[in-house]
Amino acid sequence: MSSRDTVLKAIRKSQREATPMPTMEQDWLRFDDPIEQFTKVLESVGGKCVQVGSRSEINDRLAEFPQFESANVRTSSIEGVGLPTVSVDTIDDPHNVENVDFAVLPGNFAVAENGAVWVTDEALKHRVLHFIAQHLALVVPAKNVVNNMHEAYKQLSFENRRFGTFISGPSKTADIEQSLVIGAHGPRSHVVFLVDDES
């Protein structure tokens, strides 16, 4: 018998009486002002939130960040935003994006309760950019801020082969004596632009 059948047979032999599937339709936590909550939580996990009227304001606001100003290699997958110095889509091997200092990428929606933004590799050749860039900026429509993770999963379907992740703040570690260090392996800084006039 294959290991697959051995394992499944052992499980079936000891399977207990079925319990019901719980409902996810509950009165979950909501906020009066989800954007305010998102901003607060994102700051508590080491990130920063900047609300702008339109995309065209983002470059000016980016200029306020020293890590953006001093970035030698910049990339962006958002038209007209982030003053890119390289187009990563022309690079074939993901190892070759290792030198990116600052990446500007889109996020689909944000979650107020935990400061997370959902990003995918849709229309992005190298998903590693989210993790390998020294600094990361995400651009999210301000109307796409959901209250909680239950609302978040209502937005998501996983019908296609795809990578997606919730990112909440910059990469971090507390493995040396519980002392929080920002910038473990991934981005050392993390800013989310919430754009008012985007649909």
Add this chain to the structure above:
Amino acid sequence: MKHATAAAKFVANDERSHWHDKALWFVREKRDRMAHSVPEWELLRDTAAAIKAYTMTHLAELLEQFEENATKMGATVHWAKDAAEHNEIVHGLLRDHDVKKLVKSKSMLTEECHLNPFLEKHGIEVTDTDLGEWLVQLRNEPPSHIVMPAIHIKKEEVGELFHRVLGTEEGASDPPYLAEAARTALRQKFMEADAGLTGVNFAIAETGGIVVCTNEGNADLGVSLPKLHIASMGIEKLIPKAEHLGVLLRLLARSATGQPITTYSSHFHGPRPDGELHIILVDNGRSKLLASDEFHRSLNCIRCGACMNTCPVYRRTGGHSYGTTVPGPIGSILAPSRDAEEHSTLPYACSLCGSCTDVCPVKIDLHHQLLTWRKEIAAQGYVSLDKTVPMKLASTVFRRPWLYRFAGRIARTVVPWMPRFMLYNPLNVWGRRRELPEFPKESFQQAYARRQKNSGKGE
């Protein structure tokens, strides 16, 4: 080794034992603040418990569903009945892809399977990339905690280690400086790796996807550069639907480290366009545990570590004193189900305070199961004489009121006059770190009778 014997070494350094205690209590307090900030916390715990209960009572069909959907997404699903088979599958994949260097993100399952030494024996360089995990790998020791593997190590010790291994400044112990040195060294490992291996926090039967949570981003870096991604998971990691993650991800990081969510909660549905994803479903004793009427609920564990952070025994004695991959309260339930004799002392490394049960996000009745294990271990005859003899003696006395009264009178008269060596000697394990209370002149019964008499009829 007995838990008490291993723990004695750790607590011999009183300062370190208290330092460790405080470090974990700090995490426990962060968890409390997070839990209290969510008004529906108890509803979340109830729902999570129901999700896992559903999973365990439909496990076979959910596994089949997962296999079918993961395959549809382009992943390859493997089945391993035990640790040896798991290790063979991993090695086979690495051999077929000519992998010389592997980067791993934290996976307690591969610790359980002792994968690293197996692969190293076959000439493969394995690097654990979670900083804490890398620290214990460099020190050649196992993790002492499932979420914070290096919680037992002081920053000065990390400084010494890095000075030796990475050439950092001698005497440096500043965490940002040391973490930066690790970042630089591990970046190199990520860039050179031929394959990445991750654990799995949740696998979704409905979609065929897997979810991996980290704060450092090491899992994502490790599997987004090389083309081969191997994901090792215990069969209990399954959940029925993606929407259930709404509940479980809200609980996991809040319970584990007091964060609202981990920095990265990555959902992998199939491989990268030009890559391969292999998912290994591992039993290794889990189906046996599922068959246990008493202990099957321990399979619901989502490995947050909250039970360890709150456990007064774990906090003071350290994870290594358990001698198991998973220490603390949940480990003390899981380990005896593998080998009751070898781990017979673990269910006794517990004060039955019940704090673990109170914090468990999936509501496992941990302290009840620990108590049940004691019965089981006694029934199997693995309880040592220093416990059984006093218990038998006590039972003889307590069953006979006359003997109890007599023994009490003798003790009250004789014990205060006994020389220390007769009371505190190697035979009396109880007296090792404790002093007897001062003996009263009269028994409780005598005192009560006298009180009744003095207050007339009394109440």
